[in-house]
Amino acid sequence: MNQNQKEKVLVLGAGISGINAGKLLTEVGRPVILYDGNKEKNEAELREQLGNPSDLTIVLGELTDEVLAQAGLCVISPGIPTDADFVMQVRTAGIPVWSEIELAYHYAKGRLIAITGTNGKTTTTALTGKICADYAESVFVVGNIGNAYTKEALKTKEESITVAEVSSFQLENIVNFHPQVSAVLNITPDHLNRHKTMECYTNVKLSIAKNQSPEDVVILNYEDDRLRAAAPEMMPRVLFFSSARELPEGAYLKGEEIFLALDGTVTRVCSIQDLNLLGRHNYENVMAAVLMAVSIGIPMDSIRHSLSEFRAVEHRIEFVEEKNGVAYYNDSKGTNVDAAIQAIRAMIRPTVLLGGGYDKGAEFDEWIQAFDGKVKQLILMGATARQIADTAAKYGVENIVFVDSMEEAVQTAAKTAEPGDAVLLSPACASWGMFPNYEVRGRVFKELVHAL
Incomplete structure (x- = not known):
């Protein structure tokens, strides 16, 4: 982290995301200002949730210039709109604004797989996490799936694999966030009350790959017009999956079987009858997970075993x-x-x-x-x-x-x-x-x- 270690970090939002970000910061010795616009929140409870650090300041209600003058960095919870008045105050004060996943990324070790998309994120993240955990010893499944990245970041090691489900809200304020493998599963209208236009929503989703290099991989859905159009401008290697056609490179569904075409070799992955998942969209999730697993170095026999054991995640068909x-x-x-x-x-x-x-x-x-x-x-x-x-x-x-x-x-x-x-x-x-x-x-x- 480039900021002065003694500068205070302003954490916006005292919900689950804000508390986990605050805990990470206090564990690494950064003084924290925890802010929430709800002045009715219990300050003593918030202090206890953060472990009662001596250098914690809690501000409820109004965010003043005096408070802003103390902060060298701001971490924003994903539920807070980036155009909220107090967020604009922070930006006007010239304070850098990071998302919680940006904060976690700065302290995490090992390799990172990051998954976004309008739909299918949770199933694909859980499946990719299982494939990785069945093969590797140190695996963390984090993010929008219900386990905060900030909660696990300090536990990671150089040999760890972190599989993160990331939402558009979390991607809005990334700076250096850099997965070795990323995936955008699909982009359809959603959260337009926040992002206003499909162009803005699409650009935020695609930003998952903005810091990737040519040595990295991004997985995209070939049948999504927006993703196919964006592919030529992307820096990392692009691998597509398709449920509608054979691909010369990538994963595809042919009849009832899933195939993987990579570097001139076509491999049968499995039959959809081998899966415990329903629906074409789930077969797309499987293909995305297979491509990510192969890209991170997991052998096909191990992948097949994990696929046969995986069950649908809670609340998704x-x-x-x-x-x-x-x-x-x-x-x-x-x-x-x-x-x-x-x-x-x-x-x-x-x-x-x-x-x-x-x-x-x-x-x-x-x-x-x-x-x-x-x-x-x-x-x-x-x-x-x-x-x-x-x-x-x-x-x-x-x-x-x-x-x-x-x-x-x-x-x-x-x-x-x-x-x-x-x-x-x-x-x-x-x-x-x-x-x-x-x-x-x-x-x-x-x-x-x-x-x-």
Whole structure:
């Protein structure tokens, strides 16, 4: 870290991300100013969470010029918009702003694999992490998957492999963040309430590779027009994967088999029948994981073994239980339209679909069009329920029910579904307003299903 070790670091946000960043900084001897705009937060509790260091300052409510004058660096939590007034104050004061992953990167050792994309990040990160952990002794799976990079960075060693799921919010303030292998799985409209335009959102996603060198590798989806167009301008070696065509170099799906073409040699990886995952989008996730694993030096026999053992991650087209001949699936992580499209495409039974939630400004036409006659009933809840219903009606979807709670939704679905049907929670919306996050939403759904 180039900054003066005695300069104070201003950490913006006293949530989980801010606390973990603060802990890392105090462990390496950096004095911390922890700031949060919520003046009702308990200062004593925050101090205790950070281990009561003597050189910790906590500021709640207003961020003053006097506080800014003490800081030589700022670390921002990903949930804070970069155009927030107090962030602009920091920038105006000339203080460098780092994301939490930038901070972790500066203290981490070993090799780094970083994965982003609108959808599929968590599954691909978990699978890549398993492949690495089955082969190497020191592996850390971190980032947006639920285990903060800042929490693990100081544990890494020169021989470690870190597999990081990174979001667009985390990429907004990277400076030197440099993975040896990166992947952008896909780019579809999401978080436009934050990024404003698709061009801005796309550029932030692509910045995962901006510090990579020609000796590094970036994995891209050939079937994504934006990624294919961006590839010629990228510095690292580009390897594509495709679920729609054979590729001269990269990974591809041909019929029911996945192949790897590298340096003039074509290798059969596996059959999709060998996998415990549903849907074409998951086969794309597998191909991306295989390319990353090969790029980091893991042999194919070890990769195949890991693929055969891997199970779907929680909340992503996760099989919950079969009750009275009805299969229940939890896709609470389907927080945007494209993710929800992948989930409904993966269904092979007549489906009762539970959707709706927080309004992120999305349009739902493509989702409704993807129903393809599978959806026998659409059960809607949350702020977007009416908008989704109006869109569905345009496309001839008639059996629509409005509910006020997840409990009512599950009970309604159980009454409608018949043996041989599926009930799918795939909201196409964020959980906020009804649940604190998609994990809680999914777990509530599963508890209600188990209790039927």
